[in-house]
Amino acid sequence: xxxxxxxxxxxxxxxxxxxxxxxxxxxxxxxxxxxxxxxxxxxxxxxxxxxxxxxxxxxxxxxxxxxxxxxxxxxxxxxxxxxxxxxxxxxxxxxxxxxxxxxxxxxxxxxxxxxxxxxxxxxxxxxxxxxxxxxxxxxxxxxxxxxxxxxxxxxxxxxxxx
Amino acid sequence: xxxxxxxxxxxxxxxxxxxxxxxxxxxxxxxxxxxxxxxxxxxxxxxxxxxxxxxxxxxxxxxxxxxxxxxxxxxxxxxxxxxxxxxxxxxxxxxxxxxxxxxxxxxxxxxxxxxxxxxxxxxxxxxxxxxxxxxxxxxxxxxxxxxxxxxxxxxxxxxxxxxxxxxxxxxxxxxxxxxxxx
Numbered sequence: 001x002x003x004x005x006x007x008x009x010x011x012x013x014x015x016x017x018x019x020x021x022x023x024x025x026x027x028x029x030x031x032x033x034x035x036x037x038x039x040x041x042x043x044x045x046x047x048x049x050x051x052x053x054x055x056x057x058x059x060x061x062x063x064x065x066x067x068x069x070x071x072x073x074x075x076x077x078x079x080x081x082x083x084x085x086x087x088x089x090x091x092x093x094x095x096x097x098x099x100x101x102x103x104x105x106x107x108x109x110x111x112x113x114x115x116x117x118x119x120x121x122x123x124x125x126x127x128x129x130x131x132x133x134x135x136x137x138x139x140x141x142x143x144x145x146x147x148x149x150x151x152x153x154x155x156x157x158x159x160x161x162x
Numbered sequence: 163x164x165x166x167x168x169x170x171x172x173x174x175x176x177x178x179x180x181x182x183x184x185x186x187x188x189x190x191x192x193x194x195x196x197x198x199x200x201x202x203x204x205x206x207x208x209x210x211x212x213x214x215x216x217x218x219x220x221x222x223x224x225x226x227x228x229x230x231x232x233x234x235x236x237x238x239x240x241x242x243x244x245x246x247x248x249x250x251x252x253x254x255x256x257x258x259x260x261x262x263x264x265x266x267x268x269x270x271x272x273x274x275x276x277x278x279x280x281x282x283x284x285x286x287x288x289x290x291x292x293x294x295x296x297x298x299x300x301x302x303x304x305x306x307x308x309x310x311x312x313x314x315x316x317x318x319x320x321x322x323x324x325x326x327x328x329x330x331x332x333x334x335x336x337x338x339x340x341x342x343x344x
Contacts, residue, residue, distance in 0.1 A: 004307050005216045008299060012219040015226040026229040034225025038218075045217075046210070047179040053206020054186035057198060089175040090262060091297050095304035096209070102309065112313055115305070120291040128263035132271030133283070134343050140332045141284055144324050148292065152316045160312060 041092045048093045052100040061105045070107035077153030080110035084117025094118050109157025117149035213303055220299035227296050228260040240273055249325035252282040256289025260296040280336040281329025289321035
């Protein structure tokens, strides 16, 4: 945890130095973009962590274990895939929730399937795709994309987590 | 250029999250009364405080990345390329493009309109979904390095593979899709 924090801060400082070395106003713009993103996502972030807190306190560990635990196998990967499609919101909401489930006993395969499925198949995102790409493109892309969480989940379950 | 990052329909999301938080707080109340309600909130607050330094750095990294990669650069790169090079470049462009779906879908739509192939479009969107550089700091900060590294490693080959498969299997359909969107 502390190592991760240090790595992230080092990357931030490195990028700050890189943008400051440019002749334009990249550094100021980058800082203000980051700040604006933070401000606009703060309410959602706080709510997400309130939910994370309750998930921990209520500790539905038996349920998490039996549905998407390390021994849930292919069924767990499928449940993770469907859950990922339904997860609402951006990374600030989804990642803390997935982390809380993982720490409450979700297996690696279902967890990876959930993240990948949210990334590639989230239904809220598809609603942005339709007006720009048309339903036929969406169906073709989703039919391929459906393999992503399944492949990733199965690899996580069979080869990494055991 | 007014890009606000990776924010999906804040109003609906916020309302949904408020509902979920309230339901969970209600369940906590039923299980353990007021002290369980407070426990949940303080556990969440502790968790948030724990990741705050990393999260602040992550927001800074994401903001700075956006200034280094602009929409114009990506569109210019991908505008007129095809074949396997087009697909690989589309993967790179998708990985680098900052912003949420309301940023990259208009770009993908513009690429479709200007003649991009099926493989290029699928590779671009898949790489944005699976390789996104601007999402990486949040994933790292909130999920931890282990899960993040495993997920990026396991999905590493997928965007180009999806691009090639889409081109080979559905490539001939792109003209009628383009026609329907005019």
